[in-house]
Amino acid sequence: MSKLRVAVLGARGRIGAEAVRAVEAAEDLELVAALGRGDKLEALADAGAQVAVELTTPASVMGNLDFCVRHGIHAVVGTTGWTDDRLLQLNTWLKDSPDTGVLIAPNFSIGAVLTMKFAERAARYFESVEVVELHHPNKVDAPSGTATRTAQLIAAARVEAGSAPQPDATATALEGARGADVDGVPVHSIRLRGLLAHQEVLLGGEGETLTIRHDSLHHSSFMPGILLGVRRVVTTPGLTFGLENYLDLN
Numbered sequence: 183m184s185k186l187r188v189a190v191l192g193a194r195g196r197i198g199a200e201a202v203r204a205v206e207a208a209e210d211l212e213l214v215a216a217l218g219r220g221d222k223l224e225a226l227a228d229a230g231a232q233v234a235v236e237l238t239t240p241a242s243v244m245g246n247l248d249f250c251v252r253h254g255i256h257a258v259v260g261t262t263g264w265t266d267d268r269l270l271q272l273n274t275w276l277k278d279s280p281d282t283g284v285l286i287a288p289n290f291s292i293g294a295v296l297t298m299k300f301a302e303r304a305a306r307y308f309e310s311v312e313v314v315e316l317h318h319p320n321k322v323d324a325p326s327g328t329a330t331r332t333a334q335l336i337a338a339a340r341v342e343a344g345s346a347p348q349p350d351a352t353a354t355a356l357e358g359a360r361g362a363d364v365d366g367v368p369v370h371s372i373r374l375r376g377l378l379a380h381q382e383v384l385l386g387g388e389g390e391t392l393t394i395r396h397d398s399l400h401h402s403s404f405m406p407g408i409l410l411g412v413r414r415v416v417t418t419p420g421l422t423f424g425l426e427n428y429l430d431l432n
């Protein structure tokens with residue numbers, strides 16, 4: 183059987199470099215291009231890439247996806263910075279290339295995906311819920327894509343359950359003291375040398391709390407999810423948001 187031809191964008195970055203190694207080590211995949219900033223996207227088409235793994239920056243991702251979708255190259259995207267407007271734009275491009283698949287995964291690690299699902303399930307049972315994400319200080323965006331997605335899932339679950347607004351008597355506060363408001367869920371971002379990617383979801387009810395915590399200790403935690411994404415995206419046209427859609431979590 184012929185190998186799937188894979189390219190990595192952002193190949194010299196922290197996660198991109200790990201992804202290059204993971205693709206090279208996979209027997210059913212062939213690394214045909216490894217591009218960094220300044221490299222020409224035409225190299226993807228010239229190399230006959232079937233799937234591009236996009237691990238760059240929020241400023242670069244849309245231009246790269248525009249190229250990929252126009253050339254029918256499937257994409258597995260870990261880059262953050264997704265807004266409703268960006269998703270709308272991507273869906274518009276995909277309409278003109280209906281056989282092309284794009285997976286956007288706010289987090290490729292199984293533990294982080296489960297954290298999001300557990301938090302979504304638990305959200306309706308507690309009066310209060312806040313998210314704390316902790317990352318290395320080189321991260322350029324805050325809150326993290328994972329925390330944003332977690333808060334959105336929690337908020338949607340609470341709306342569906344008819345939950346009351348969270349109790350919070352704060353009358354005065356320094357700007358930022360209560361975190362960022364993501365659909366009504368406070369999200370707190372910590373940047374600390376020594377950390378990689380961590381998240382806590384704190385839920386509180388009368389006389390009890392529940393904390394769901396996940397730690398990515400090495401970029402290797404993201405590799406099984408990336409490889410799964412690469413193998414599945416070629417038979418999953420259109421936009422898929424979240425690795426959970428490729429997993430049997432029920």
Ligand SMILES: NC(=O)C1=CN([C@@H]2O[C@H](COP(=O)(O)OP(=O)(O)OC[C@H]3O[C@@H](n4cnc5c(N)ncnc54)[C@H](OP(=O)(O)O)[C@@H]3O)[C@@H](O)[C@H]2O)C=CC1
Binds near residue numbers: 218
């Ligand atoms: N979904 C997930 O599970 C994960 C997602 N991420 C996300 O992935 C992204 C990258 O993270 P990280 O590796 O830590 O960041 P880095 O800054 O280490 O890597 C990004 C790389 O992309 C390069 N780059 C920038 N623009 C382009 C472009 N147009 N074409 C090709 N390469 C480009 C950068 O080059 P230069 O240095 O020259 O700017 C850099 O080498 C972030 O958005 C991060 O949040 C990270 C880990 C897991």
Ligand SMILES: O=C(O)C1=N[C@H](C(=O)O)C[C@H](O)C1
Binds near residue numbers: 317
């Ligand atoms: O920048 C990172 O490192 C990470 N980014 C993603 C995010 O913003 O959620 C995934 C993971 O947290 C690592």
